[in-house]
Amino acid sequence: MKISEVRVKxxxxxxxxxxxxxxxxxDNDFVIRDVKVIEGAGGLFVAMPSRKMSDHCEKCGGKNHLRAKYCxxxxxxxxxxxxxxxxxxRVKLHADIAHPINAQCRKxxxxxxxxxxxxxxxRSEAPDYKPVDLDDYDYEGDVPETT
Ligand SMILES: [Zn+2]
Structure with a gap:
């Protein structure tokens, strides 16, 4: 597998x-979006696209994010x-949607x-810099925990 293009916003x-x-x-064939570059305690790391995990209230069965204090x-x-x-x-709050399955590919x-x-x-430091357009992401203000 070859990564043929990376676009950064x-x-x-x-x-x-x-x-x-x-x-x-x-391989010029398949695009994975929502890969994030995050500044962790040990430097920059890459987070694969992930979804927030949730569970169900024991009383009513309602669906809640794991960080919710009340149903x-x-x-x-x-x-x-x-x-x-x-x-x-640490409580795992996110689950990867797509991710490498071996250390070499991850690296x-x-x-x-x-x-x-x-x-x-x-490039972004140039005065005439135009940011890459990657459509809208539903960034909700939290990032996956450092791995
Ligand atoms: Zn409930």
């Missing part, structure tokens, strides 16, 4: 951990940290995306 807010949205094209439907208080925890004891993707991001960052 910089995120304007400089204080945010989320630095850019990317799309990557595989959206019946208002019952929900226990915190009720999600599945990772090895470091290759990470390197290509970060390189494309670095290039776009350089």
């Amino acid at each position: 910089m995120v304007a807010n400089k204080d945010d951990r989320l630095k850019a949205f990317c799309s990557m094209t595989l 959206n439907n019946c208002g019952t208080s929900l226990s915190e940290n009720r999600g599945r925890q990772d090895v470091k004891g 290759d993707i990470q390197e290509m995306i970060i390189a494309a991001y670095a290039e776009e960052l350089k």
